[in-house]
Amino acid sequence: MLGKTAGGIYWMFRLLERNENTARLVEAGFRIALTRSQSPVSEWKSVIKTAGVETYYEIKYGTYDATNVIDFLLRDTSNPSSVMSTIENARTNARMVRTALTTEVWEAVNESWMTLKTLLNRPIQETELPTILGTIRRNCALVRGSMYGTMLRNEIFDFAALGIALERADNTARIINVKYHTFIPSTDFFGSSLDDIHWETILRSVSGYRSFGWANDNEMSASSIAEYLILDPRFPRSLKFCYTTLIQNLDNLSRNCTAVESCQIKANAVFTHLENNSIKSIFKYGLHSFMKDFIKETNELGSQIELNYQFYH
Amino acid sequence: MDIENSFFDEMYTKDGQVRAPYILYNQWLANQDSAKLIKKSREAEAFFRRIGITFNVYGKEMSKERLIPFDLIPRIIANTEWTHLAKGIEQRVRAINAFLLDIYGSQEILKAGHIPTELIHQNDAFLGQMIGMKPPGDVFTHIVGTDIVRTGENEFFVLEDNVRTPSGVSYMLENRETMLNMFPELFSQNKVQPVNNYPKMLKESLVSCAPKSCSEKPTIAILTPGIHNSAYFEHSFLADQMGVELVESQDLRVINGHVAMRTTRGYKNIDVLYRRVDDEYLDPLNFRPESMLGIPGIFDVYRAGNITIANAPGTGIADDKAIYSYMPDIIKFYTGETALLQNVKTWRCSEPRALQYVLENLSKLVVKEVHGSGGYGMLVGPAASKKELSAFTSKLKRNPKNYIAQPTLALSTVPIFTKKQLAPRHVDLRPFALVSPKKIKVTPGGLTRVALKAGSLVVNSSQGGGTKDTWVLGE
Numbered sequence: 001m002l003g004k005t006a007g008g009i010y011w012m013f014r015l016l017e018r019n020e021n022t023a024r025l026v027e028a029g030f031r032i033a034l035t036r037s038q039s040p041v042s043e044w045k046s047v048i049k050t051a052g053v054e055t056y057y058e059i060k061y062g063t064y065d066a067t068n069v070i071d072f073l074l075r076d077t078s079n080p081s082s083v084m085s086t087i088e089n090a091r092t093n094a095r096m097v098r099t100a101l102t103t104e105v106w107e108a109v110n111e112s113w114m115t116l117k118t119l120l121n122r123p124i125q126e127t128e129l130p131t132i133l134g135t136i137r138r139n140c141a142l143v144r145g146s147m148y149g150t151m152l153r154n155e156i157f158d159f160a161a162l163g164i165a166l167e168r169a170d171n172t173a174r175i176i177n178v179k180y181h182t183f184i185p186s187t188d189f190f191g192s193s194l195d196d197i198h199w200e201t202i203l204r205s206v207s208g209y210r211s212f213g214w215a216n217d218n219e220m221s222a223s224s225i226a227e228y229l230i231l232d233p234r235f236p237r238s239l240k241f242c243y244t245t246l247i248q249n250l251d252n253l254s255r256n257c258t259a260v261e262s263c264q265i266k267a268n269a270v271f272t273h274l275e276n277n278s279i280k281s282i283f284k285y286g287l288h289s290f291m292k293d294f295i296k297e298t299n300e301l302g303s304q305i306e307l308n309y310q311f312y313h
Numbered sequence: 314m315d316i317e318n319s320f321f322d323e324m325y326t327k328d329g330q331v332r333a334p335y336i337l338y339n340q341w342l343a344n345q346d347s348a349k350l351i352k353k354s355r356e357a358e359a360f361f362r363r364i365g366i367t368f369n370v371y372g373k374e375m376s377k378e379r380l381i382p383f384d385l386i387p388r389i390i391a392n393t394e395w396t397h398l399a400k401g402i403e404q405r406v407r408a409i410n411a412f413l414l415d416i417y418g419s420q421e422i423l424k425a426g427h428i429p430t431e432l433i434h435q436n437d438a439f440l441g442q443m444i445g446m447k448p449p450g451d452v453f454t455h456i457v458g459t460d461i462v463r464t465g466e467n468e469f470f471v472l473e474d475n476v477r478t479p480s481g482v483s484y485m486l487e488n489r490e491t492m493l494n495m496f497p498e499l500f501s502q503n504k505v506q507p508v509n510n511y512p513k514m515l516k517e518s519l520v521s522c523a524p525k526s527c528s529e530k531p532t533i534a535i536l537t538p539g540i541h542n543s544a545y546f547e548h549s550f551l552a553d554q555m556g557v558e559l560v561e562s563q564d565l566r567v568i569n570g571h572v573a574m575r576t577t578r579g580y581k582n583i584d585v586l587y588r589r590v591d592d593e594y595l596d597p598l599n600f601r602p603e604s605m606l607g608i609p610g611i612f613d614v615y616r617a618g619n620i621t622i623a624n625a626p627g628t629g630i631a632d633d634k635a636i637y638s639y640m641p642d643i644i645k646f647y648t649g650e651t652a653l654l655q656n657v658k659t660w661r662c663s664e665p666r667a668l669q670y671v672l673e674n675l676s677k678l679v680v681k682e683v684h685g686s687g688g689y690g691m692l693v694g695p696a697a698s699k700k701e702l703s704a705f706t707s708k709l710k711r712n713p714k715n716y717i718a719q720p721t722l723a724l725s726t727v728p729i730f731t732k733k734q735l736a737p738r739h740v741d742l743r744p745f746a747l748v749s750p751k752k753i754k755v756t757p758g759g760l761t762r763v764a765l766k767a768g769s770l771v772v773n774s775s776q777g778g779g780t781k782d783t784w785v786l787g788e
Contacts, residue, residue: 003575004564095365095540098549099559103364110365155577253577309577313563 001100006159007311008097013147013163015090016109020140021171021205022083025051026073027133028205033066035197043201044069050178050205053081070129074136075120083136087116100156104146112139158249162305165249169242169298172206172229177291183222184287199225206237226287227279239294243271246301253309263304270297321465321725322737323388334389334786337503342386350385351732353495357383360494366487366546382779383488384729385495388740388761389503395785398469398744399755401654402459404644406746406753409476409631411647413453416630417443427642432635437684440592440627442599442612448625450522450750455587455623456515457746458482458760461654463725470657470722472741474632474640476624478589481760482745483547486511486554488782489758504787506757512554514747514754519585521749522621531584533557534574536565538590538606543775548589562590567610572620585621586611592626634683634717635661658720662713671718672709675702678718680709693770695721724770727781729763739764741772742783757785 029047033040044064048057053072056079061068074083091113098106116139119132144164151157176183182198199220203209206229215232216224232238250264282290306312324335331339358380361367367378390398415421416433417440423430433439458479460472489508493500516533523531537548539561552559564574565583573580593601599612614620630636636643638659644652660667660678671678680692692705709716726737744759761781762772772778 001577002558002560002564003577004561005558006577092540095545095549098365099553106365107363111363114362257578310575310579313566313575 001155003310003312005097005100006155006309007306008093009100009156009159010163010305010311012090012093012097012109013160014167015086015093016140016143017164017167017171018081019083019086019090020137021167022051022073022081022086023133023136023140024205024207026070026129028201029069030066030129030133031204032197032201040066046178047073050174051081052174053079056080066126070124074124074132084116084120087113087139102146102150104150105143108139108143108146112143115139155253158252159309161245161249165242165245166298166302166305168237169239169246170295172237172239172242173291173295173298175202175205176226176229177288177295180288180291183226183283195222196220202229208235208237211235223279223283226282230282231274231277231279240271240274243267243274247271250305261304261308263301263308266297266301266304270294270301320723320737320739321463321468323463323725323727323740324386325728334391334394334784338387338389338499341499341502347732350730354385354730357385357491357495360491361487364487366483366550381484381774382765383491384763384765384779384781385492386728386730386735387492387499387782387784388727388742388763389784389786390742392786392788394469395757397653398461399757401469401471401652402457402461402744402746402755403753404648404650404653405459405471405474405640406454406457406748408640408644408647409457409474410451410453410748412643413625413628413631414447414451415647417446417627422643422646425646427646428636428639433630436630436633436635438627438629438633440630443625443627446616446625448522449524449618449621452522452623452748452750453625453628454631455518455522455625455748456482457748458743459746461742461744462657462722463740463742464723465725469654471640471654472657472722473634474637475743476628476632477591478624479743479745480544480547480589481743481762482511483550484780485745485756485758485760485783486550488760488780492782503784505784506787508756508758511745511756512551514756515551515587516555516557518747518749518754519587519621519623521751522623523584524618524621526619527584532582533585533587534560534583536560536562536586536588536590538594542589544589551587557587562594562606562608565608565611567608567614570614570617570619572608572611572614583620585623587623592629595622595626629684634659634681635663638717657722660718662709662716662718667718668709668713671716672706675706677721679721680705680716680718683715683717693721696770721770724772727761727763729765729779729781736767738767739770739772740781758783 025047029043032043041064044066048054048069051073057072060072072079072082076082077085077088079085091109094101094106094109115135119135124132147160179198179202182195200209202225203212208228212225212228215228215234228235228238230239233240233244235241246267250267254261254264324332326332361380361383367380412422422428423433454476456479458475458481460475462470462472464470485508519533520531533555534557535548535552537545537559539545549559558574560574565572568580571582572586573582588595594606596609596612597605597607598609615622638656638661640656641652644650660671662668662671671680676694676697678694682690692701724739724741727740728735729738740761740763742759742761744755746753746755761783762774762778763781764770764772765777765779
């Protein structure tokens with residue numbers, strides 16, 4: 001397949017994943033702001049930080065409040081990670097690689113784009129936010145569902161899966177990174193309701209609240225949540241799960257080649273590092289530093305993939 | 314329905330009788346509830362949007378995608394009419410290929426004095442680099458979209474021979490698909506000839522024109538200028554339907570005497586390139602040194618016989634509007650036959666007497682740029698304001714060579730569906746011919762373009778035209 005097509009598929013699915021992640025961040029932020037348990041300003045600030053668009057936001061607004069943050073994350077096309085920007089760019093990529101998509105996947109992404117364009121063409125009222133966020137999530141599910149249900153398991157699928165897994169790994173890592181302080185046991189707040197709210201927000205922003213409960217018998221603690229997000233091989237947004245997927249799809253891609261690509265070496269190294277650590281050793285090393293290393297490695301892996309598979313000329 | 318008396322309507326006679334090809338359709342139509350048809354019409358639009366059959370309009374915002382309006386009343390062509398048309402198109406396409414082979418070869422037609430030599434040699438569409446070249450299989454024009462207009466019962470004219478990179482075939486296919494979805498019963502009642510094997514035939518045709526040096530199954534790719542091109546949908550549609558790669562010039566480069574595309578596994582040779590870019594954007598080394606577009610050196614690969622370019626570079630000389638007027642002679646010269654399809658009378662403004670006539674009768678004529686297309690830069694005399702007429706007069710005087718003029722044709726009408734009633738609108742027809750070394754195949758159908766504005770004669774989609782499904786009835 002063409003390098004350009006591989007790149008287009010990979011980015012299409014990365015952007016769709018980001019689209020959903022951004023919507024989920026807004027949802028979690030909105031929830032915590034509604035509980036009014038603490039300053040909503042710092043909460044919105046960490047949402048913007050997690051989305052990685054702090055600089056863009058501060059140039060534009062300077063202060064943090066719900067209306068501006070929500071508008072910036074959902075509608076603002078000057079923000080490359082906003083829901084509107086990501087669906088627009090995902091669809092442009094889809095048009096570019098139209099010949100590599102099934103009709104179902106193309107129609108799903110094109111319809112999502114049409115729906116969101118109408119939905120987000122005017123400022124959002126607080127009352128309609130839940131419905132809008134629900135629609136965004138449903139549209140992402142529609143595209144992903146069409147992908148899993150109709151696409152041939154060939155290299156096109158592998159590049160799509162790589163895009164999803166890499167974006168997910170990055171997203172989960174960012175959430176932990178921005179919220180690392182809530183994982184550090186403090187005598188004042190340990191076990192307090194404030195911790196519970198923070199943890200719930202974190203879990204909700206990775207769609208993991210309910211599943212965490214199942215997996216851990218509803219025992220919430222800093223270390224059990226961190227372990228779940230980083231090391232649990234069953235949770236589809238944990239770092240370990242994402243890397244298992246990455247390695248699997250990279251292996252598929254190199255099945256007919258004798259040479260091992262540098263991106264494969266990289267992915268295996270990161271995975272081994274996760275394998276060799278326990279949540280204890282991670283806390284001992286420093287959660288913040290661990291996440292920073294991880295984000296850096298994951299970014300490098302992304303660049304390696306682009307290089308190995310000749311996305312650009 | 315109101316019938317405009319001066320025009321030939323293809324569905325109804327002047328006294329309101331239904332013409333033969335439309336009889337069954339008309340019976341069906343009489344039984345339809347108009348509210349239901351209005352709903353269907355809306356559904357069709359939603360369908361087109363969903364599958365993304367949109368086009369970009371030049372000069373508009375990059376991201377603006379528009380739909381070409383689809384009218385749900387089919388344009389129906391009787392079998393006998395089609396047989397005549399298809400034979401005429403085949404004859405013309407055969408002559409055009411022979412002409413191109415000759416004009417870039419020994420130029421017998423110039424030696425015989427049928428066409429003035431300077432008309433070829435001073436023509437921008439004549440590509441010097443092609444002199445002495447014989448494309449693989451001797452095919453120059455792999456895909457042709459001949460524009461045909463009708464003015465009466467048995468009066469068909471060729472308006473333009475589009476032999477460069479004709480577009481519109483995706484609409485022929487998608488319009489049919491839409492009709493099949495919306496009104497399946499119509500296709501069990503009427504014997505409509507299928508068009509859906511076009512992509513398969515196109516692929517076969519391209520395969521049959523692969524370079525001689527290509528020993529294995531040829532690798533085919535479609536070259537598009539990219540997603541902002543007005544016909545991008547069609548490029549990706551055809552690539553998808555044929556199962557071939559859709560490439561842009563950045564994906565290609567010349568390696569070891571072959572054109573190769575950048576894949577995830579390194580570079581892979583291409584044998585046949587169906588290009589949807591103009592000649593001048595093909596190769597910056599050979600054609601336009603200042604251009605950043607194109608594949609440097611592709612023409613050298615072509616010259617060495619290692620790639621087929623479809624259509625061949627330089628075919629534009631055959632659909633140049635000044636050459637058009639010589640087409641009856643060209644057909645006679647190469648086939649020995651009289652042209653089956655008529656040419657529209659054409660005044661070449663480069664000739665002083667013709668220019669004088671054109672200037673004196675401007676308000677009755679259609680004036681076109683010799684190299685223009687898409688309905689841009691043309692004057693429709695009867696519809697033009699005084700200001701436009703005087704502006705064109707000075708243009709003509711300044712650069713007469715750049716223009717030709719034709720009588721304003723009384724284009725036939727076919728009704729379109731409107732909320733109130735059926736309304737006659739002018740149409741043209743673009744059937745598609747595929748050329749391989751052994752045969753020429755014309756797909757039974759084509760793109761019918763329809764001017765949606767009452768009275769308008771301009772059917773171009775870029776100027777507000779719509780399309781219809783085109784039915785060719787079986788025997």
